Amino acid sequence: MPHDSQNLLPIALTMGEPAGIGPELILLAAAGRTQAAPFFAYADPALLAARAHRIGLDMAIVETDEAGAGHAFEKGLPVVPLRNKAPDRPGEPDVDGAAAVIEAIERAAGAIRLGRARAMVTAPIMKDVLYRAGFKHPGHTEFLGELGQRFWDQPAEPVMMIWSETVAVVPVTIHIPLAEVPAALTEDLIFATGLVVASDLKARFGLAAPRLAVAGLNPHAGENGALGSEDRDVVAPAIIRLRDEGIDAWGPLPADTMFHARARQSYDVALCMYHDQALAPAKALAFDEAVNVTLGLPFVRTSPDHGTAFDIAGTGKANPSSFLASLRLADRLSR
Ligand SMILES: NC(=O)c1ccc[n+]([C@@H]2O[C@H](COP(=O)([O-])OP(=O)(O)OC[C@H]3O[C@@H](n4cnc5c(N)ncnc54)[C@H](O)[C@@H]3O)[C@@H](O)[C@H]2O)c1
Ligand SMILES: N[C@H](C(=O)O)[C@H](O)COP(=O)(O)O
Numbered sequence: 001m002p003h004d005s006q007n008l009l010p011i012a013l014t015m016g017e018p019a020g021i022g023p024e025l026i027l028l029a030a031a032g033r034t035q036a037a038p039f040f041a042y043a044d045p046a047l048l049a050a051r052a053h054r055i056g057l058d059m060a061i062v063e064t065d066e067a068g069a070g071h072a073f074e075k076g077l078p079v080v081p082l083r084n085k086a087p088d089r090p091g092e093p094d095v096d097g098a099a100a101v102i103e104a105i106e107r108a109a110g111a112i113r114l115g116r117a118r119a120m121v122t123a124p125i126m127k128d129v130l131y132r133a134g135f136k137h138p139g140h141t142e143f144l145g146e147l148g149q150r151f152w153d154q155p156a157e158p159v160m161m162i163w164s165e166t167v168a169v170v171p172v173t174i175h176i177p178l179a180e181v182p183a184a185l186t187e188d189l190i191f192a193t194g195l196v197v198a199s200d201l202k203a204r205f206g207l208a209a210p211r212l213a214v215a216g217l218n219p220h221a222g223e224n225g226a227l228g229s230e231d232r233d234v235v236a237p238a239i240i241r242l243r244d245e246g247i248d249a250w251g252p253l254p255a256d257t258m259f260h261a262r263a264r265q266s267y268d269v270a271l272c273m274y275h276d277q278a279l280a281p282a283k284a285l286a287f288d289e290a291v292n293v294t295l296g297l298p299f300v301r302t303s304p305d306h307g308t309a310f311d312i313a314g315t316g317k318a319n320p321s322s323f324l325a326s327l328r329l330a331d332r333l334s335r
Helices: 022-031 045-054 066-073 095-113 127-132 140-152 178-184 187-203 230-244 275-286 321-333
Strands: 011-014 039-043 061-063 077-081 120-122 159-163 168-171 211-215 248-253 269-272 291-295 301-304
Touching: 011 022, 011 095, 011 321, 022 039, 022 045, 022 077, 022 321, 039 045, 039 066, 039 095, 045 061, 045 077, 066 077, 095 120, 095 127, 095 140, 120 321, 140 291, 140 301, 159 187, 159 275, 168 275, 187 211, 187 230, 187 269, 187 291, 211 230, 230 248, 269 275, 291 321, 301 321
Parallel strands: 011 039, 011 120, 039 077, 061 077, 120 301, 168 269, 211 248, 211 269
Antiparallel strands: 159 168, 159 291, 291 301
């Protein structure tokens, strides 16, 4: 363990979808733990043991409570057992595992609130399985906003940012059908999102004057209204309001030309109007290094930029690099 990490609270990991690659990412992170800040996982220990066996990894799984996690980290992977069980059936998601998935996320937030962990890193979830189990939130991002409200009693404004040294993007609307984007995209929403982004890039990432490039919604940012009115009537007024707050925001920019290498030099983060406008360039440019970080929360949460990867779960082929980048960023932001 690096010397300067010894007195830090651990980082809480959540198991994610049991049928996905989350369990093996946690095991792979534990295999390299001498290079990492201390962490423990909320998971089903039997699932982790079975998955370690499947991928041929010899890893001691040390059951512990949160207080014992630091000591357990010296011996292996510290696991705080979940009350709900999760089956080890890679590639076969089932609502059976949903209660454990949700419990892990709730307990990680609770641990931070109680001073037993300093940040959380979440392994990927399958949203559809959770919806079928009655989960009311589109994804982690919005659920963590509710947990921020529940445990900290503060209104949270969770904002998704996919961050890497290569590119950082924020989708203003997130997990909604594309057909609903124009109606959901309001001047107030763009303005509020920009405020959270500018504030957290200053406070958490240490940027003195964050530069926000704002994408338009339509091709060519509307072509002066000929290809859609939202850029002129909704996006542009929000940018004026952000500038009035002293934020270095500009646009609306045509989204097709704002991600090439020279364009990216001019901004710290691209504010995009919908999910794939933001995440497609980020994953194309930085799939193995990018991290999903939730801004606007009273605590630090990061996650890899990829999903459950059912096609390779349990095969040992999962690349842990985005997960490890998530751990490093959570460590940096919570020091
Ligand atoms: N943070 C999250 O919880 C999160 C993020 C994204 C997607 N998801 C969920 O994941 C599920 C599957 O989504 P998807 O198929 O669109 O994307 P995905 O990222 O799971 O997979 C896309 C492709 O990339 C590969 N891949 C992904 N991660 C990899 C890794 N670490 N190493 C090697 N290859 C990897 C997969 O094998 C697959 O071929 C969906 O239910 C989605 O909601 C969750
Ligand atoms: N939109 C994200 C992605 O594709 O990477 C992802 O689904 C994660 O969303 P949450 O962090 O809200 O679960």
